[in-house]
Amino acid sequence: MHVYACVKRVPMTGGRITLTDDQRAISTRHLGFTVSPHEECAVEEAVQIVEREGGSVTVLTLGPSESEEQLRDMMAIGADRALHLLTDGEEWDPQATAAAIVTAIRADAQPPDLILFGNESADAGNYQVAVRVAHALGLPCVTGVKAITIAGGRARCEQEVPGGRDVYDAPLPSVVAVKEGINLPRYPSVPGRLRAKRKPLEASSPERPAARLEMTRLELPPDSGKQVKILGRGPEAAPAVVEVLAELGVL
Amino acid sequence: MSVLVLMRDAGDELSLQALAFARSLGQATGADAEPTAFTIDGPYAPASWGQTVADLVTARSPRAVIAPGTERGNEVMAHAAAILDEPLSANTTAFTPGDPPTVTRVRWGGSLLEQALLRGGTLLITVAPHAVGAAPAGVTPEVVPASHHALALAPTERVGASSGGVTLEEASVVVSGGRGVGSAEGFAVVEELAGLLGGAVGCSRAVTSAGWRPHTDQVGQTGTKVAPEIYIACGISGATQHMAGCKGAKKLLAINSDGEASIFAHADYGVIGDVHAVLPAISAEIRKVRGA
Ligand SMILES: Cc1cc2nc3c(=O)[nH]c(=O)nc-3n(C[C@@H](O)[C@H](O)[C@H](O)COP(=O)(O)OP(=O)(O)OC[C@H]3O[C@@H](n4cnc5c(N)ncnc54)[C@H](O)[C@@H]3O)c2cc1C
Numbered sequence: 001m002h003v004y005a006c007v008k009r010v011p012m013t014g015g016r017i018t019l020t021d022d023q024r025a026i027s028t029r030h031l032g033f034t035v036s037p038h039e040e041c042a043v044e045e046a047v048q049i050v051e052r053e054g055g056s057v058t059v060l061t062l063g064p065s066e067s068e069e070q071l072r073d074m075m076a077i078g079a080d081r082a083l084h085l086l087t088d089g090e091e092w093d094p095q096a097t098a099a100a101i102v103t104a105i106r107a108d109a110q111p112p113d114l115i116l117f118g119n120e121s122a123d124a125g126n127y128q129v130a131v132r133v134a135h136a137l138g139l140p141c142v143t144g145v146k147a148i149t150i151a152g153g154r155a156r157c158e159q160e161v162p163g164g165r166d167v168y169d170a171p172l173p174s175v176v177a178v179k180e181g182i183n184l185p186r187y188p189s190v191p192g193r194l195r196a197k198r199k200p201l202e203a204s205s206p207e208r209p210a211a212r213l214e215m216t217r218l219e220l221p222p223d224s225g226k227q228v229k230i231l232g233r234g235p236e237a238a239p240a241v242v243e244v245l246a247e248l249g250v251l
Numbered sequence: 252m253s254v255l256v257l258m259r260d261a262g263d264e265l266s267l268q269a270l271a272f273a274r275s276l277g278q279a280t281g282a283d284a285e286p287t288a289f290t291i292d293g294p295y296a297p298a299s300w301g302q303t304v305a306d307l308v309t310a311r312s313p314r315a316v317i318a319p320g321t322e323r324g325n326e327v328m329a330h331a332a333a334i335l336d337e338p339l340s341a342n343t344t345a346f347t348p349g350d351p352p353t354v355t356r357v358r359w360g361g362s363l364l365e366q367a368l369l370r371g372g373t374l375l376i377t378v379a380p381h382a383v384g385a386a387p388a389g390v391t392p393e394v395v396p397a398s399h400h401a402l403a404l405a406p407t408e409r410v411g412a413s414s415g416g417v418t419l420e421e422a423s424v425v426v427s428g429g430r431g432v433g434s435a436e437g438f439a440v441v442e443e444l445a446g447l448l449g450g451a452v453g454c455s456r457a458v459t460s461a462g463w464r465p466h467t468d469q470v471g472q473t474g475t476k477v478a479p480e481i482y483i484a485c486g487i488s489g490a491t492q493h494m495a496g497c498k499g500a501k502k503l504l505a506i507n508s509d510g511e512a513s514i515f516a517h518a519d520y521g522v523i524g525d526v527h528a529v530l531p532a533i534s535a536e537i538r539k540v541r542g543a
């Protein structure tokens with residue numbers, strides 16, 4: 001099984017988001033970077049599938065040169081090699097992102113049996129890159145997936161829906177977009193990190209097409225304007241808390 | 252030019268919000284006065300439903316197709332957009348006419364908004380839940396038979412129906428624990444209070460990553476979104492991705508040993524203290540009040 005997993009570098013925002021002066025990006029001067037939990041789970045799932053079925057895991061990102069950090073992180077938890085589609089840091093819209101991913105996959109001498117995505121990226125949340133890649137490659141697609149079982153050349157995928165899970169029986173190759181909770185990703189070990197430094201990373205620089213969904217400005221949603229009422233310190237606050245619960249009618 | 256609205260059914264709240272969004276988009280762009288609401292008839296198969304929307308676009312050349320930003324709404328519209336090779340604005344909160352028009356849409360699960368130019372022949376838009384008020388019920392949507400798509404997969408069975416009990420989504424009280432709870436065993440005090448209030452237990456991602464609770468308990472951007480009467484956040488710092496899951500709560504009570512924690516900026520009520528001292532005291536007080 002040759003499995004692809006697509007990840008996107010995003011800032012690790014903390015308690016509040018601060019924007020740059022031109023309001024076109026999150027101010028990242030004091031922030032670390034990561035990938036969406038959904039995507040980390042996609043890589044973990046790919047590694048587990050290959051541990052069982054044999055084969056290899058390719059992790060792919062489209063992003064600035066700094067995204068190599070995320071590719072190495074993903075190789076530290078078990079991906080075998082990385083494809084880096086280099087950008088100059090400008091945002092690519094979902095159509096352009098999907099097109100670049102499709103070109104990269106088509107150019108691979110070893111076509112994938114399974115292409116995993118996060119259900120939505122952590123920052124833009126466009127809910128569409130996986131679906132677009134599937135249509136362009138002429139492959140079936142399942143999204144919102146919380147469990148995958150590979151057997152007999154097919155992937156049994158469980159999609160989370162209100163009140164249970166819908167089962168899709170997808171022939172391979174297929175595209176699957178997964179959600180956090182499908183597994184518990186391992187932490188990278190020190191030897192894993194060292195090995196990741198030597199794993200193969202191939203870079204290319206695709207041409208960015210004109211954006212058809214073009215971000216022009218970011219803004220923070222209006223402040224909730226809440227003023228916290230401190231009910232007390234320590235256990236002595238209990239009667240005041242219970243009074244509030246009674247007022248709210250939940251006692 | 253017409254505006255089409257994909258509805259789940261005539262009474263569905265989020266579909267009626269999409270209809271309201273479509274009406275104001277129609278007025279702003281000088282399209283036909285009333286949008287055409289439709290539902291798709293046939294078993295759910297995402298690519299086929301996307302093909303249905305694409306076929307309608309080809310046959311009727313509408314100005315826009317609007318759908319609710321639910322899981323299915325986004326999924327169907329992503330397929331339609333891929334088939335038509337048109338851009339899709341998912342989870343949109345506002346529309347400003349222009350050439351091209353500007354959409355406002357949700358990022359980071361609602362912690363940030365984006366303005367973007369939407370350069371589509373047909374504007375494909377899903378509407379973020381609860382971004383606009385619902386249109387009054389009473390439309391009779393046109394019923395469109397599902398088209399065929401060669402790559403379509405349909406679900407073969409439904410498994411794992413929930414086992415009863417209060418679900419996180421529906422609970423009127425959620426007592427949620429973070430890293431500050433300290434351990435899996437430490438959740439006993441959280442469970443005790445949730446039990447007394449007939450509520451559900453939630454947690455932060457720090458807790459699921461540590462393996463203290465299952466991911467089904469996680470509240471947040473990549474977990475469950477909750478909307479209780481009161482959300483009691485215990486030992487949770489208030490990261491934006493956590494708040495994305497609980498901003499639908501009517502009231503928020505934060506219990507945290509650090510008076511400077513950012514959770515207090517989102518809270519209506521606060522207690523500064525150790526969860527392992529404060530929670531048992533609240534549970535004891537509830538028993539005392541009820542016993543009286
Ligand atoms: C049950 C179910 C669950 C769903 N969940 C929801 C939901 O909760 N809400 C909703 O509104 N819709 C939901 N959808 C819609 C969903 O189907 C999307 O259409 C689909 O998952 C694709 O989203 P996306 O990956 O394109 O989103 P995007 O946010 O555009 O990106 C998703 C993924 O694409 C890859 N990717 C993106 N950018 C890059 C990059 N620069 N480099 C490499 N890879 C990249 C990553 O793997 C990323 O996680 C769901 C559908 C169903 C039926």
Ligand SMILES: Cc1cc2nc3c(=O)[nH]c(=O)nc-3n(C[C@H](O)[C@H](O)[C@H](O)COP(=O)(O)OP(=O)(O)OC[C@H]3O[C@@H](n4cnc5c(N)ncnc54)[C@H](O)[C@@H]3O)c2cc1C
Nearest residue numbers: 122429430431455456471472473474486488492508525526
């Ligand atoms: C893309 C992305 C998606 C994410 N999705 C989610 C998500 O869905 N849900 C989620 O929760 N997180 C999510 N996160 C993670 C998030 O950024 C935070 O890391 C996480 O919410 C922190 O959890 P916490 O508040 O429990 O831990 P911490 O941030 O470590 O906070 C612990 C708090 O407990 C307090 N404390 C410590 N001891 C005690 C005590 N004895 N009594 C009382 N208080 C005490 C501390 O003062 C502190 O405020 C996501 C992150 C990213 C990048």
